[in-house]
Amino acid sequence: MTENVQILPNVKHVFLVLSGKGGVGKSTVSTQLALSLQNSGFKVGLLDIDLCGPSIPRMLGLENSSVHQCAEGWVPVYTTPDQTLGVMSVGFLLGNRDDPVVWRGPKKTAMIKQFLTDVYWQDLDYLIIDTPPGTSDEHISVMENLKLSIFIECFMKLHRTVKCDGAILVTTPQAVAVGDVRRELTFCIKTGLKVIGILENMCGYVCPHCSECTNIFSYGGGESLAEMGKVPFLGRIPIDPKLTKASENGENFITAFKDSVAAQTFINIVKKYMVPQEESMDVSENQ
Ligand SMILES: Nc1ncnc2c1ncn2[C@@H]1O[C@H](COP(=O)(O)OP(=O)(O)OP(=O)(O)O)[C@@H](O)[C@H]1O
Numbered sequence: 001m002t003e004n005v006q007i008l009p010n011v012k013h014v015f016l017v018l019s020g021k022g023g024v025g026k027s028t029v030s031t032q033l034a035l036s037l038q039n040s041g042f043k044v045g046l047l048d049i050d051l052c053g054p055s056i057p058r059m060l061g062l063e064n065s066s067v068h069q070c071a072e073g074w075v076p077v078y079t080t081p082d083q084t085l086g087v088m089s090v091g092f093l094l095g096n097r098d099d100p101v102v103w104r105g106p107k108k109t110a111m112i113k114q115f116l117t118d119v120y121w122q123d124l125d126y127l128i129i130d131t132p133p134g135t136s137d138e139h140i141s142v143m144e145n146l147k148l149s150i151f152i153e154c155f156m157k158l159h160r161t162v163k164c165d166g167a168i169l170v171t172t173p174q175a176v177a178v179g180d181v182r183r184e185l186t187f188c189i190k191t192g193l194k195v196i197g198i199l200e201n202m203c204g205y206v207c208p209h210c211s212e213c214t215n216i217f218s219y220g221g222g223e224s225l226a227e228m229g230k231v232p233f234l235g236r237i238p239i240d241p242k243l244t245k246a247s248e249n250g251e252n253f254i255t256a257f258k259d260s261v262a263a264q265t266f267i268n269i270v271k272k273y274m275v276p277q278e279e280s281m282d283v284s285e286n287q
């Protein structure tokens with residue numbers, strides 16, 4: 001494979017989901033955005049490049065699936081027979097899914113490149129890429145030195161032939177995660193990756209009894225960071241036990257709890273920041 005090979009030739013829009021810190025809900029956000037786009041009538045792909053702990057197969061109830069190859073490359077696993085949401089995850093390639101994957105150096109780089117180039121996506125409207133979390137040793141040194149992470153390095157080298165719409169940065173309201181996302185923001189600016197905006201996750205707690213939302217942590221960190229960085233603030237997702245449960249059971253949260261604050265925020269992000277106006281008819285028709 002040369003670096004001038006056209007990657008993702010059949011994909012109209014590509015979005016990356018990034019976070020500076022692990023466990024802030026990056027995979028949850030990637031999954032719910034993909035489901036919101038699918039529910040809006042688009043053909044969607046979800047690429048899980050979390051080499052250390054892939055969780056997307058579980059979130060979509062695809063834990064026991066495995067990928068197979070065709071002449072064009074790896075065939076994604078589809079969530080429904082109409083093939084409107086295809087998923088490719090390193091989780092599908094693991095023997096024992098409880099084993100953490102410890103791939104380092106060249107093997108990791110080769111795997112990321114393969115994930116970006118060798119999956120046979122068939123005419124997608126949207127591809128959401130759940131990037132490796134910011135907790136891997138490489139990423140920490142990247143953050144310290146402001147060098148390119150393995151993923152971004154691969155992506156930026158390859159992406160001259162693909163139109164990447166930009167990155168969605170996920171943070172939680174706590175100071176540490178916000179500090180990490182600040183470095184991620186600087187990192188995106190330096191590498192020329194467009195930032196779609198900052199999304200604050202796990203902001204407040206939705207009571208399962210009365211649906212009242214209580215702010216149990218600090219509030220508004222993501223929004224002030226977005227203001228400071230002059231990028232859009234995409235909204236805040238509360239901690240919603242129904243979302244945790246749906247993710248745990250592989251259920252479609254967007255369909256099942258369409259009126260919840262969390263689902264409405266995801267749907268709104270899709271409408272406002274991901275679907276270009278000329279394509280937005282589909283969203284209003286289907287939501
Ligand atoms: N808004 C939310 N409400 C309820 N539960 C949530 C919310 N966001 C995330 N979670 C839960 O928190 C846990 C961690 O989320 P997730 O796996 O998406 O984080 P991550 O940032 O992708 O983690 P990693 O860095 O390990 O990949 C999961 O169990 C998920 O269901």
Ligand code: SF4
Nearest residue numbers: 207208209210211212
């Ligand atoms: S938010 Fe309302 S229902 Fe929930 S625990 Fe508090 S008082 Fe009870």
